[in-house]
Amino acid sequence: MDILLVGPSKSGKTSIQRVVFKKLSPHESFFLPPTMSVETLTVENNPNVQFTIKDFPGNKEFDAEADRAILEQTGAIIYVFDAQIGDIEESCGKLKDIIAEASKVNEKIYYEVFVHKVDSDLYQNDDQKMEVYNDFQREIRNELKEADINVNITFYLTSIYDHTIFDALSKIVQKLFPFVEHLIEMLNSLHTSCGVEKAFIFDIISKIFIATDSSPVDITHYEICSELIDVLIDMSCIYGKDNLKFDEESSTTIKLKKGDNADDEAGNTYLYLKEVDEYLVLVCLIGEEEFQKKHLINYNINLLKQSLKEIFAKK
Ligand SMILES: Nc1nc2c(ncn2[C@@H]2O[C@H](COP(=O)(O)OP(=O)(O)OP(=O)(O)O)[C@@H](O)[C@H]2O)c(=O)[nH]1
Ligand SMILES: [Mg+2]
Structure with missing residues (x-):
């Protein structure tokens, strides 16, 4: 399944691909040369979550006949609009x-x-962001209406300098895998059965999440969970032996104290990370009271792991 990155020259296509999937720092993207021919990158950390990003040169035009083979393979087309100078x-x-x-x-x-x-x-x-977002949306809807084309488009405000680019790509990747619906159900049941506040399943290499429970995503929750992954990666790269960085036992707990009062435990939140499949980790935010029932949480996470294996086996 392919994701195509298209749009005007210098709009940021290659930067997006490199920052998210190749760990390029956003500032270094300044020196990227223009893309001369399509660059393909396959994400295959987990054998069941594989997809390919194709980064096209600026202003690539498509032709139904000439590009038939590419378009037949395509799951999503991302059009990158440069909100700073784009028309x-x-x-x-x-x-x-x-x-x-x-x-x-x-x-x-x-x-x-x-x-x-x-x-x-x-x-x-x-307000300024919403203005350009709404203007673009209005204009493309008019264009499509005039041309009598009826398709759905989803819009995102993005930047490589913050988490919005990861959030947007996560949502797109999720659309490509039908099993994500089952994962969402499982994460919802973690919420109902053990009071987990928010849960994500991340690809640890790219830090895009392939599923989250149905409660709305608060970007600060995403940020804190993805930073926990960085901590785990740093720790296991430094201390992991013989390249065995992650395994079934990999887990991390971080306690976040809410107030200054050391005796007041009630408002604390725990960040809890556990591996659920190859290069896939579950990261949860859990309240103090709920975290006391860790055995129940672990029991339910094990059930989730087993279901995940069954889903992957059926694919
Ligand atoms: N401020 C800002 N600059 C960005 C962002 N994303 C990319 N850029 C900059 O935009 C410029 C062009 O980025 P590229 O990724 O090379 O653009 P491209 O769309 O691949 O360009 P072509 O390959 O020529 O089509 C670089 O200087 C990037 O640093 C962003 O989110 N914010
Ligand atoms: Mg490029």
Whole structure:
């Protein structure tokens, strides 16, 4: 299953691919050369969560016949719009052309728009971000209506300088795997059976989450959970033996104290991480009272692990 990154030159496509999947630091992306031919990167940390990102040169145009083979393989097309210098009208025209050609070949493609680089002085507050987001949405809807094309598009405000890019890519990857629905149910049941406040299943290498429970994602929860993964990776790289960095026993607990009062335990939150499959970890936020029943939590996590194995075996 392929995810295509398309859009104008210098809009940030290669930076996105490198920052999320190759651990390039956002500042170093400044020196990336222009992409001259399509660059393919396959993410295959877990054998059941494999997908390919194809990074196209700027302003790639699609043709239903010439690009048939590519489009048949495509699960999602991400159009990257540079919110700092991009022209909305011109971009929407190009996106409409891409959708017109792609939808002739493959009706199942998801269309995703990143309103990208919303991190500069131009976008200091949320109102300014929402304005460009809404303008783009309105313009592309009009373009598609005029052309009589009926597809759904999802929009995201993104930047490589914060977690928004990971959040957006997580949501797109989730759309490509039907088993994610079962995972969400399992995570919801962790919430109901043991009071887990929020739970994510992460790919530890890319730090994108392939599932979370149905409660809304608070970006600070995502940030704190993904930083816990960094801690685990750093620790196991330093102290892990013989390249055996992660195994079934890998787990981490961090207690976050809420108030300054050392005696007041009631408001504490625990961050709890446990491996659930190859390179997949469950990270949960759990309240003080619920964490006292750790045996119940572990029991339910083991059930989740077993179900996950069964789901993967059936695939
Ligand atoms: N401020 C800001 N700059 C970004 C962001 N993402 C990418 N950039 C910058 O945008 C410039 C172009 O990035 P590239 O990733 O090379 O763009 P591209 O779309 O791959 O360009 P082509 O390969 O020529 O089509 C670089 O200087 C990046 O550092 C972002 O989220 N915020
Ligand atoms: Mg590029």
